[in-house]
Amino acid sequence: MNNPVPAPPPIVIPQFSLARQTAALRPQLTQAMERVLASGRFVQGPETEALEKKAAAALGVHEAIACANGTDALHLALRAAGAGPGTAVLTTPFTFFATVGAILLTGAEVEFADITPGTFGLDPAQTAAAVRRHKARRSTPLAAIVPVHLYGGMADMEPILAVARAARVPVIEDAAQAFGARSPAGGAGALGLAAAFSFYPTKNLGALGEGGMVTTGDARFATRVRALRTHGSLHRYRHEELGWNARMDEMQAALLRAKLPYLSAWNRRRRQIAAQYAEALEPLAAAGKIVLPARPAGHVFHQYTVRIPDGRDQVRAAMLAQGIGSEIYYPIPAHRQPAMRQRYPRLPGGRRQIPQLPEADRAAAEVLSLPMFPELTDEEVARAAAALRAALEA
Numbered sequence: 001m002n003n004p005v006p007a008p009p010p011i012v013i014p015q016f017s018l019a020r021q022t023a024a025l026r027p028q029l030t031q032a033m034e035r036v037l038a039s040g041r042f043v044q045g046p047e048t049e050a051l052e053k054k055a056a057a058a059l060g061v062h063e064a065i066a067c068a069n070g071t072d073a074l075h076l077a078l079r080a081a082g083a084g085p086g087t088a089v090l091t092t093p094f095t096f097f098a099t100v101g102a103i104l105l106t107g108a109e110v111e112f113a114d115i116t117p118g119t120f121g122l123d124p125a126q127t128a129a130a131v132r133r134h135k136a137r138r139s140t141p142l143a144a145i146v147p148v149h150l151y152g153g154m155a156d157m158e159p160i161l162a163v164a165r166a167a168r169v170p171v172i173e174d175a176a177q178a179f180g181a182r183s184p185a186g187g188a189g190a191l192g193l194a195a196a197f198s199f200y201p202t203k204n205l206g207a208l209g210e211g212g213m214v215t216t217g218d219a220r221f222a223t224r225v226r227a228l229r230t231h232g233s234l235h236r237y238r239h240e241e242l243g244w245n246a247r248m249d250e251m252q253a254a255l256l257r258a259k260l261p262y263l264s265a266w267n268r269r270r271r272q273i274a275a276q277y278a279e280a281l282e283p284l285a286a287a288g289k290i291v292l293p294a295r296p297a298g299h300v301f302h303q304y305t306v307r308i309p310d311g312r313d314q315v316r317a318a319m320l321a322q323g324i325g326s327e328i329y330y331p332i333p334a335h336r337q338p339a340m341r342q343r344y345p346r347l348p349g350g351r352r353q354i355p356q357l358p359e360a361d362r363a364a365a366e367v368l369s370l371p372m373f374p375e376l377t378d379e380e381v382a383r384a385a386a387a388l389r390a391a392l393e394a
């Protein structure tokens, strides 16, 4: 008889779950869905328009354009900013691949600059150096710089905006993980020429399906995004340029409208959880076993992500054995993805010349995101922190 493979231990505290939130909001969500059913309007109707107004007010921007998902939001904003064949876009390698995918979908090339270890976002000095290198090496213009506000914490925007201004390159924020985040420079989504948000269900503000949004303070830019969202068309059956169908549906708009009023409280709760983790884990940080994330006031903790310089994967397995989930966002930085390989020049001997981005590589090897969602109880947070302590002290 074969030895049966032991069943994995049950997950007691998942890294993420929507079950409690969806159950608690069931009446509001049902009401929103009923409203759409009764209206008979399923695409480009009053729910989308109302969501755009509410989201623009919440983010402090003039224009918000709802769309199908965060990848489309980036793609739309990049296209409207002029990214396309014969241009390049500068971004961070330490992000979900959609940031880079959206750039490549426009036909533009990707130029990477390394990250600042403390923010996990674009390093301003590396960004300036990459802009200089690009200008010296290539004739292609830079169409945009795309900082990513990873984990709900903002990139170091003041100096990044200064670099962009000096180079006369627009900034498009990838704010997919940062609805409601703030920084001394201002709120996420209100700082560059435009920004892209995702309402993927796991995000701080998540749809019950797919959704995204472009924000901008520039009315002409907004008009172009609206056209691109519907096959390049502002007037029925007249197409000014090539766009595609990137519309949000009314059901998702209604559900997001139902959830938006709760977002500030959810983000506050995420900050509380982060503070509780920080207090519980401080001794491990003092002992040099982990590095805790910075907690600037406007962080919205889409993730609470520690660094474990030594033995991250074993620690993760030991936590799992105690029933505590965790995730690695992201194990392979964008510049090392197989999808990028053929874009790099060949070296003598045939190997590809992969860009040198040591901080992104180091982050990918060290990061671990602990359980984080607003409905976690204090006891659960304490238990997750205790499991990490036990795993590190084993």
Ligand SMILES: Cc1ncc(COP(=O)(O)O)c(C=O)c1O
Pocket: 069, 070, 071, 072, 095, 096, 098, 099, 148, 174, 176, 177, 197, 198, 199, 200, 211, 212
């Ligand atoms: C940083 C970042 N950029 C872009 C995206 C793409 O958003 P979506 O999945 O809605 O297309 C995501 C989320 O998935 C993301 O985390």
